[in-house]
Amino acid sequence: MSKEVRVRFAPSPTGYLHVGGARTALYNWLFARNQGGKFLLRIENTDVKRSSKEMEEYIKEAMLWLGLNWDEDIVYQLDRLEIYRKFARELIEKGLAYYCYTPPEELKKEGGGVECFEVDPAKYQGKPLAIKFRVPNEGTTEFDDIIRGHISFRNKDIGDFVIVRSDGIPTYNFAVVVDDHYMGITHVIRGEDHISNTPKQILIYQAFDWEIPEFAHLPMILGPDKKRLSKRHGATSVLEYRDEGILPEALFNFLALLGWSPGDNREIVPKDEMIKLFDLRRVGKRAAVFDLDKLHWINSEYIRMKADEEIYRLALPYVEKAGLVKTEEDRERFRKVVPLLKERVRLLKDFIDLSEYFFKDVETYDEKGVKKHFKEGVEERLRLLVERLENLDSFDEKSIENVVRALAEELGVSAAKIIHPTRLAVTGRTFGPGLFELMAVLGKDECIKRLKKAITWLEERKREKGG
RNA sequence: GGCCCCAUCGUCUAAUGGCUAGGACACCGCUCUUUCAAGGCGGCGGCGGGGGUUCGAAUCCCCCUGGGGCCA
Numbered sequence: 088m089s090k091e092v093r094v095r096f097a098p099s100p101t102g103y104l105h106v107g108g109a110r111t112a113l114y115n116w117l118f119a120r121n122q123g124g125k126f127l128l129r130i131e132n133t134d135v136k137r138s139s140k141e142m143e144e145y146i147k148e149a150m151l152w153l154g155l156n157w158d159e160d161i162v163y164q165l166d167r168l169e170i171y172r173k174f175a176r177e178l179i180e181k182g183l184a185y186y187c188y189t190p191p192e193e194l195k196k197e198g199g200g201v202e203c204f205e206v207d208p209a210k211y212q213g214k215p216l217a218i219k220f221r222v223p224n225e226g227t228t229e230f231d232d233i234i235r236g237h238i239s240f241r242n243k244d245i246g247d248f249v250i251v252r253s254d255g256i257p258t259y260n261f262a263v264v265v266d267d268h269y270m271g272i273t274h275v276i277r278g279e280d281h282i283s284n285t286p287k288q289i290l291i292y293q294a295f296d297w298e299i300p301e302f303a304h305l306p307m308i309l310g311p312d313k314k315r316l317s318k319r320h321g322a323t324s325v326l327e328y329r330d331e332g333i334l335p336e337a338l339f340n341f342l343a344l345l346g347w348s349p350g351d352n353r354e355i356v357p358k359d360e361m362i363k364l365f366d367l368r369r370v371g372k373r374a375a376v377f378d379l380d381k382l383h384w385i386n387s388e389y390i391r392m393k394a395d396e397e398i399y400r401l402a403l404p405y406v407e408k409a410g411l412v413k414t415e416e417d418r419e420r421f422r423k424v425v426p427l428l429k430e431r432v433r434l435l436k437d438f439i440d441l442s443e444y445f446f447k448d449v450e451t452y453d454e455k456g457v458k459k460h461f462k463e464g465v466e467e468r469l470r471l472l473v474e475r476l477e478n479l480d481s482f483d484e485k486s487i488e489n490v491v492r493a494l495a496e497e498l499g500v501s502a503a504k505i506i507h508p509t510r511l512a513v514t515g516r517t518f519g520p521g522l523f524e525l526m527a528v529l530g531k532d533e534c535i536k537r538l539k540k541a542i543t544w545l546e547e548r549k550r551e552k553g554g
Numbered sequence: 555g556g557c558c559c560c561a562u563c564g565u566c567u568a569a570u571g572g573c574u575a576g577g578a579c580a581c582c583g584c585u586c587u588u589u590c591a592a593g594g595c596g597g598c599g600g601c602g603g604g605g606g607u608u609c610g611a612a613u614c615c616c617c618c619u620g621g622g623g624c625c626a
Contacts, residue, residue: 235559244557246625283558283624306560307622315622341566344578348567352577371567374622378565381579391592431591456589491588506588518590 092124093271096155097263099131100143103324106377107278107308107316108146109153110342114305115276116155117343117365127270128157132165133256149325153335154358162270164262171257174265174295175218175250183294184250186216203249215253220261220291222247228286233274233303233367240286248287260284264291267300276303276367279374303367306346307374316377328382332405332435334393337386345375355388387433399425402438409439411446420445423528427520441519445529449515449537452544456517460507466545468498468505469512473538482531488523512541 096112098104104112119126128150132138150157178184187203188211203217222245229239250261257265263284267275282304292299310316328338340356348371349356349364356364390398399422406412412421424442432438452461475490476482491509495502510522513534519525526534 232559238558240557244625248625278623279559280623286558304559309622311565313621345566350568352568354566354578373560375567376565378579381566384579387592428591433591488588501588503588510589516589520590522588 090273092119092122092273093127094119094124094274094276095127095129095267095270095272096150096157097129097131097266097277098146099134099137100139100146101134101137102142103326104146104149105316105323106325106328106342109149109155109325109338110308110345111276111278111305112150112155113153113339113342114303114347114365114367114370117361118274118276118367119158120362121365124273125158126155127159127162127272129162129266129270130164131259131262132163133168133262135165145324145326149329152329153325153339162266164257164266167262167266167269168255168257170269171262171265172251172255175257175261178220178250178294179218181294182221184218184220186211187219187249188214188216189253217249217253218251219247220250220287220294222287222290228289230285230289230299230302232282233301234370235282235304235372238282238285240283242286242290245286245290250291260287261291264288264295264297268292268295268297272300274301274303274367276305279304279307303370305370306372308345309374309376311376311378313376330436332402332437333382333386334389334401334435337382337389340389341382341385345377346371355385383433390432390435391430395426395429398429398435402435405436405438406442406446411439411443417446420528427524427528431520444514444516449513449540452511452515452541453517456507456511459517460511461541461545465508466542466549468494468500469508469538469542469545471498472505472509473535473542476531476535476538479531482527482534484521484523484527487526491523508541509538513537 094115096108096115098108098112116126118124128147130143132143175184179186185205186208188206189203203219205219206216208216223242226242227239228242228245229237231237248260249258251257285302285304289299308316325338329335336358339358340361343361343365344354344356347365347369349361350369393401402425403412403418403421406421412418421442424445425438428438428441431441471494472491475494476487479486479490491505492502495505498504506522507517510519510525511517513522513526513529529537
């Protein structure tokens with residue numbers, strides 16, 4: 088029986104959880120679940136100025152929305168400052184780290200290159216001293232990355248580095264090692280941008296004689312311009328995708344397959360299946376472009392797979408917020424609208440536009456539609472249709488269809504000659520759900536009202552044109 | 555600038571030395587259909603370049619080029 092797998096996601100609460108961070112968290116989560124291990128959350132809030140509780144809450148909300156639940160109490164770096172300092176002093180005692188001082192003239196240097204010189208702390212009482220880690224000049228530091236294989240660095244290229252700043256705050260590389268050791272992390276799964284931090288961290292592990300975890304460096308996620316993903320590429324926070332109506336299952340699926348593939352040709356893979364199949368060794372090495380089109384396609388697939396009732400529940404807030412659905416009656420109608428639109432929607436917010444005419448009068452008719460379907464003689468056809476619809480007792484899909492088709496036959500025209508103008512009259516548009524089901528949802532009175540309105544509109548237009 | 559990583563259709567990817575390099579998104583046709591969407595069928599389109607190794611290379615090695623990251 089091997090040791091329990093423990094992984095962590097360690098965001099800084101200085102910004103939103105973006106898709107890059109989300110995928111890192113997601114791979115950690117998948118790996119932990121696959122291995123029957125633990126997924127932990129650590130908040131790296133030592134940058135006090137830029138960190139906020141608010142951002143921390145956003146990050147947690149986004150993670151939970153995606154289904155990335157963590158297993159133990161959250162670890163906060165800011166609570167552990169004394170511990171870092173203690174371990175740093177231990178390294179000094181061992182002669183593996185030293186105090187250093189940066190003279191004021193160094194700080195004035197422009198363009199970096201600021202030096203911090205080793206000093207005897209006894210002679211620099213009261214001066215701000217940093218602590219630097221001593222890196223041997225000889226040899227190499229290497230590791231076997233689960234994703235990338237063997238990676239080696241010459242120690243002389245690494246050079247001494249600061250582990251505790253003069254203000255007493257530990258640097259990233261130092262805090263990470265102390266925390267990962269303390270948390271019993273067995274596998275460090277993080278972005279490729281940390282590869283060059285890894286040898287520094289390994290040197291620290293070795294200095295303490297701590298067990299070195301396994302490393303897996305994930306490829307970056309790029310924007311459509313192949314540049315690093317940033318605010319310029321639209322939605323920056325995972326929660327913005329939620330607000331647009333991306334389902335968490337869809338984003339999960341999409342992100343999981345961005346850099347990893349189960350090996351078969353499937354694109355839609357349920358979460359439990361992913362947990363079973365996930366394998367870090369199958370994660371790709373090259374950076375991946377975030378393809379919004381594909382995300383939207385996956386989302387539409389998930390929307391289609393869900394029950395009408397669930398989509399109703401999920402989509403309702405969108406149409407309510409847009410002011411379309413206000414009353415209990417509206418909600419009942421929207422419940423009937425959902426099955427008609429479910430297969431035509433990519434994002435939940437698409438319900439707003441696509442269902443508008445179910446809740447609002449038709450004010451304008453699609454221009455191209457008018458040219459195409461509101462032609463000579465159309466008023467007469469619509470007038471006859473109104474007459475027959477008025478005589479219908481049961482205004483259901485089948486009855487409406489029978490009326491329309493019978494009328495077409497009597498007039499010796501194709502059903503399309505009635506269907507298209509009617510759609511335009513009733514919805515103002517040239518596309519949408521099947522006409523008969525749509526009319527049934529709209530109801531007899533409303534359909535007749537709209538048809539009459541269109542007839543009037545046509546007559547007025549004719550008069551204007553005619554003279 | 556130094557170090558490190560990466561390189562298959564426009565995009566996400568499959569291929570673990572061996573069938574005409576497979577699938578998906580997007581795009582374009584055709585089909586189904588009352589429209590749209592979905593579906594079905596088909597098309598477009600790729601191993602960055604050059605050297606090796608091998609009977610045989612997308613796959614292994616080297617160089618170049620091009621991206622990217624970290625540090626300075």
